[in-house]
Amino acid sequence: MGLLSEGSPLSWKETKKWADTVRNQGILQFINLYHKLKNRQNDVLKWGDEVEYMIIKFDHDRKIAQVSLRASDVLDYMHQKEKENPSEVRSLWHPEFGAYMVEATPSKPYGGLTSHFNIVEANMQARREEIKEALVAGESLMCLTSFPRLGCEDFTDPPTKPNPHKGALCSLFFPDEAVYGNHPRFKTLARNIRERRGKKVIINIPIYKDANTRSPFVEDLTSLGDDGQGAKAALPDHIYMDAMGFGMGCCCLQVTFQACNIRESRVLYDQLAPICPIMMALSAASPVQRGYLSERDCRWDIVSASVDDRTNQELGFEPLVDDRFRINKSRYDTIDSYLSPEGEKFNDLDVVYDRDVYQQLRDAGIDHLLAQHVAHLFIRDPISLFSEKLHLNNEEDTDHFENIQSTNWQSMRFKPPPPNSSIGWRVEFRPMEVQLTEFENAAFVVFVVLLTRVILSYQLNFLIPVSKVDENHKEAQKKDAVRGSTFWFRRDVMTCDSPPEAACMKCKASDQSEYMKMTINEIINGKDSGFPGLVPLIKKFLSSVDVDVDTQCTIQQYLGLMQRRASGELMTTARWIREYIHNHPMYRQDSVVSQQINYDLLNTADKIQTGDLLCPELLGSFQSKTKDDIPNAIQKAENCYDHVNSGGQLEDCYSHLNCVEGES
């Protein structure tokens, strides 16, 4: 979830006092970093996924499924293993916001060979194997975007009680014990966000109105200890939530990749931004909140509201007196502007940014778009600060920059190289919801990384006005958006960079005709009149590059899943969850997901993950040929090409390959 600095957290009051210092130093750190690394070239493609998991405790006798608050024990175990055998482990484990959550990444990043696409799923499987011994009887590691009964009575193991009057969250529903406690960052974040706002966060998600759902749907919160604040905040016909845990306690699936230089990273940042809502809709997996079916399929707006630390002044409810800006988005939200020169003309949002910071960046030789982006990030206060990390060397450290950067949780993240490392400019793709199985998660990850290769190879252009991307982002969260919604998408994804005689005249005018509404099916699979579709473009790419048979087979399965999810032939995870609940004999058409339904749902999902239960309506009959390693023959040949092309003897290469017999 971002930078994990060790140390003693400051109170919000103290943090606020340091805000200007952190920002001032953070900008200097960014400027130093930028000038040191702006000319970094020829970094290789390296990429990796981040999968978040929940530890679920099944009590099969009582037929209940709860979140198990043992993440810290589990992580201790995994970290011990990693320490003892750093070269043996295949995955790295990290804490997340929930005391029931863990995050895993591959221990080594993947590389530029097509064969790397075939080891993602196997690595994800290996992670499960590795963590198994740290789990206790009844526990399962599950990829759930949201736990359906998060914040309901009796949702944790061991049992906990929320305390609305005391602690970090002060929630009616979400106990502090369900926040990861072994690192102070998480509770500090939650407390400081609440204190900065001056009140608890307010999350209202429209409830799915079924035949027997109370109408208007209004809950009596007094029995939970509400002093009236909750009743005031809760909207009728909405599921009301009041704590950071409801958002940051969700899991997601992220992909980070290294670009060859800063320019490429800015291009990819921009080109993937319009893809965010599309992939979010396709990966939709969170239709139930706090025990109720909602009208939404995705977590995004919940997370966004759950960390919204804006004050009444910043929100525009009160005149600006102490605060500096009217701010139109939460810290967790969609991007506000493109970063590449090609993107500039599509920056149609009124980007809120700090003029002084902007000027400082411009004076330091940073271009308008990047300066605007950073000055936009820097409208925020640091929201957690550690006493040990106040005084830094701005030439070497970047913690203050990272502090602000890593608490801007946007749909895309532009990541400068860390100081003194071999890592280059990176881009993080953050909108996707996590899927039940390794097969699906690998499919989504591989799809996105392949798409970046296709964008760069064919110089595709997906840019549409940022305001339209925002519109799509709202649309994408709606119930069954894959089948029911249409999305703004670029009509012609070919670029003007093509040879003169091919120059598409259309590109010249930036008007409405550049983009149109399409269904997800049309975007992914293409349509007859001209729009090729993302999967056919990827397939075209694949037929032009060297791919080994197993990798090709695997990728074809992944693309098949995406195609059939997009066409609606296969269900999204969200739709599958909804249908499961609707068909459950104990469901009373009242939007309520009871303890028993929750148990059966998660038990079934768990069996689908392990493969004990087939679920063709969700997964089709696809099966990948994922492998632990890339084929020897491929690796040897690649070494050989490298060797010879960098001036080595071909002969060495063949004796190495052991191919030449006799004469040579």
Added chain:
Amino acid sequence: MMTTNNMKIPDNIEKIIVDTGNLIACKELRRKASQTPRDELIESVSNILKKHIEVLSPEIVQNKRILECPDESQIVRIGKEDRCTLKLTVKIFVYEFDPVLIMEALKKVMNNLGVTLVDSLILAFPTLPAPQKLTLLHIQPVWKILEDLVRNERVVTIGVSDLDSDQLRDLYEWAKIKPSVNQVNLESCCVMPPEMTSFARENDIQLLTHNDPKVLLPPEHVHQVIGHVVVADDRQKWKPSWIVRYSVMVKCRGIIQNKGYIFSAQKVLSNIVENNQGDH
């Protein structure tokens, strides 16, 4: 405005060589993404050829037998300083087991791209009329040429396309320089025969996929490529001699930089094309 007659290949030309240049940019994509390699070849080569013939001044080719149509604006030469970051794969499709034609094709692609070394060279053999089956005897003479290319450090690895397990084993056992690649059709990637995969694994042969039809361009389809630039009487006289597909990957970034075809066809002066069709 030119008349139709001006847009034909002059009578003295007996051979044409067309290089499509880089198809990766906009051009390739204006077409449907699901276009087959055959259609891609036909469309790109015939377009370049037509464009070239339209502006051809007769004096230049007056005394020539060979007409070369490189699309200079599209051919992307590989710079020396970039070479080590790139992987060049060349696949040669031939219609006869003729070492001379293979050499001609390879020299042409290396010359056009400005390289002295090909990373991976893959040979697609001619199809034989049933019930004849491709055997080692067919392959041997052309494989020797490929081995020489490795010995002379022109090519790093040599490979084949569409061999079955027996053919691959025969070649492997006989060859001095072993095949590094066997390409198989993409359709079969999920159902590879176990004996093929285990043989490949044991002997470090890369099993890669292609998306090409059995015959990339059947001889009788050659009119689709050149039909519009030859006079009607000559249509039957032209036959394809070889096709090259090249692709250049930026290795560490996993992206395609350059991909194109070079197509060569020959005018056969007697009427043997029709008679021989079945043999190829």
